[in-house]
Amino acid sequence: MSTEYDDAPGLQPSAHRDNAREDALNNAQGISKKDVTAPALGPTEMVRWAWTQLTSMRTALMLLLLLAIAAVPGSIFPQRVQDAFAVQTYIEDNPTLGPILDFFQLFDVYSSVWFSAIYILLFISLIGCIIPRARKHYQQMTSPPPRTPRRLERLPEYGALELGSEGPSPEQALDDAAKALKKRRYRVDVRRNEDGTGSVGAEKGYLREVGNIIFHVSLVGVLLFVALGTMFSYRGQKVIVEDEGFVNALVAYDNFYPGTWFSEDQLDPFTVQLDSFDRAFDRELVDGEPGPHWGNALDFNANVTVQDGTDAEPEQTTLRVNHPLTLGGANIFLVGNGYAPVVTVRDGEGEVAFSGPVITRPDDATYTSMTVIKAPDAAPEQLGFVGLLLPTAVDAGDGLGISVDPELQNPELHLNAYAGDLGLDDGVPQNVYVLDTDDLEVLNSREVAAGGITLSPGETHQLPGDMGSVEFEEVQDYIAIDITYDPGETAVLVFALTATGGLIASLYLRRRRIWVTAESNDAGRTLVQYGLLSRGEDFGLRHENIALRAQFEETWPVRPPEENTHS
Amino acid sequence: MSPLLTAQLPAINTELAEYSELFTLIAALIYTLAFILFTVDAARSSSTIRRVEAELKAEAEAEQAALAGTDIGSSAGTSHAIPPALGTPGAAHEAELVDDDMGYVGDRRPVANVAVALTIMATAAHAFAVVTRGAAASRWPLGNMYEFLVGAALVVSTVYLVTLLRRDLRFLGVFVLGLVVVMMVAATIGFPTAVGHVQPALQSPWLAIHVSLASLSIGLFVLTFAMNLLQLVQARREKVMAGGATGWSDRILSQWQFMRLVPNAFSLESWAYRINAVAFVFWTLGPMITGAIWAQQSWGRYWGWDPKEVWTFVIWVVYAGYLHARATRGWTGNRAAWLSIIGFVCIIINYAVVNVYFPGLHSYAGLPE
């Protein structure tokens, strides 16, 4: 909290940078600086002392630096808000360290007790800082500029002019000075003594402080609406395969993250159906050869049919990256896409154990896609497959396939087959892209005599030992969409913008005070003295001095300084 | 692939792309030359200083002679006819070669002038390279790490030249040009990328606004980083010169004649503050606010604590801390300078380490979780 130099000394809550200037003023007023007094030890005083400490500028600084440090672990360890599965994997891979980190909430840094404690303290400090500051500033804005210091020459900027004998009287000079200062957009107060002498107090730049207060208040606004928005928000994810639809209901989501105060009737009943999906890739030729960016993704375009509410007409539209759809207050984003090979698995008894599109996970720019197929209904043994979908497969030598292009020019499925208990019945949620093969019997793999499975569309592979078969029918497209609803967004943006406005005012406007005195000197001529003071950073104060002086010299006949020294 | 989609992206103009590469190279070479000349200028400064000092001394003596016999300041009331603050505060003792506003007293440094001229040429070539690169791909030329680094380097040299119009910052040349050369080399060797279109997530007008503001603020932060480092050295040197010499490093420091061409620690710090204040606003508007708006458009949440976002936030908070420090008794001067330096280290971490080692959403791959 900044101190006001016209406060009674000793009540100053904390140190402030203006101190150099403040000290200059105290000096000019003839006040010596007092050290901060140690607190008396009554309980109320203790509380007051603690409050003073908390709302001090030094504490704010410490809390800010602490906040910066506390935010860092969130970039080092996986975070649940970002990727809950990565956290799970991390803990499984680090069985000793993982749980310890988890205990200290290092996977939930931004909602952890310690991170919250820091920013809540910071914001309490902030509020405790703004309220008295705003009150004091309001008083200042509604009262005349502070009283004139006794010794203007001790102010950081000072000037004096001896007017010619034909010049104005001190009273007239004060009026002229007041006018000149008004022209420079100062708020002016003329103070006259009985003997005809007097002074002018002038101040400008009140908006600087207003800006600072708006900035800090806006930060509170941002925090408040981030919090409120999060509480009422929901966010969900859904993978939609070609020709499939999605209805906005809790059961339809693959993942759903409700805010604390979310209720199910916040979900508006809209539907989204994927009709087809287009991908565009870089096909730039350089000298007839594929260019350096050959095969890079350039555009994704999902053709969808949406229905905004049960009574609305179905409507065809496109969903693209950076171009979300708004349905029923929620926003729908295209966040991912990939290939879904349609596969049919028959078991040892000839029954269809699995049939349909399999969502694969593209792992590189050529859409080499992780493929896991689970057929828990297969009998006598459950069947599982792990492998890759290669959109444009070529042989990299010794039968190892790789994909050289993201488009489906020669799609192949390369799979290993397993039989045994897939572990799906334990009720432990499993990642669809992971199959734990440790306890399974290997049917097909490059490591066993039967070899791995390689299938092109339309082909069927018979599993060894009459365990069944797997058929690769065709490839479909799928998209991954995020559905988000956050009612706080707009308010957060508005406060972020007012914060910026306030910040600009606070950093670039100058708060300045000028005092001018006029009196008759021994030679009967009028002597004008003036002093300038600035609150906070002000590199232009000297220029202000020069400009003011030039204005005075235009107004009055000024005796040149040489004459003075000889007088 | 639908014909509509490819129609939206015009073909790469390979001729312009080649021009761009050529001019980037030319710019980098001239920058290096300018850097060498600035270094030579710094090395030669000892003799310059001796000469200037002699001139100053002569001037001062002439003044003394002219004033002899006149009684200055005899009557307290009228002696202030000249506002004392209009002179150099802290009095012009002989060693002051640079004043608080970074104007030089005595001013003949031909080598530095050539270096400045070269910097202007290099910056023009550099700007041409950036513009042609954008034109070659018909998009804003800030779409990948390479372009970002080259763009930020252009901001650094441009801001430096613009400031030179108003202030004599030639003493900063070694540092600024050094950083520019490092940035150009890092871009070319560390992240070489041929001209191309950008991935779908980057095809947004927010890219231009967001990344330009980021480059702008980073360019400014580079300058203040150099100034704050110099400030620390200068502050130490001032202490040594005031009679605090202790170890061998202090003795070496006191020999650094070059540092006498550098303004005093106080004015370095106030100038660094002014630039930091501008850069902080750009950082608030750029990486923070427009970044959040774009993230909302692209990913459906304005803030998701992605590693890149974490560090953007950390940097913002560190510089907010810096601004606070300068308003806190006991934290001004060198301590505030350290915060500014730490802020810049965070920027480097955000750029070099986070981009490369913590791939989050900012390396968009088009995948579901």
Ligand code: HEM
């Ligand atoms: C949420 C954390 C905070 C942030 C991000 C923040 C940010 C800033 C920034 C960027 C400035 C520079 C603008 C200027 O110089 O006028 C500033 C100034 C200021 N802040 Fe904060 N602030 C925070 C919390 C606080 C708290 C808790 C206090 C009170 C203890 C406080 C008191 C001040 C004061 C007095 C100034 C003006 C300094 C001057 O006159 O130069 N701030 N703040």
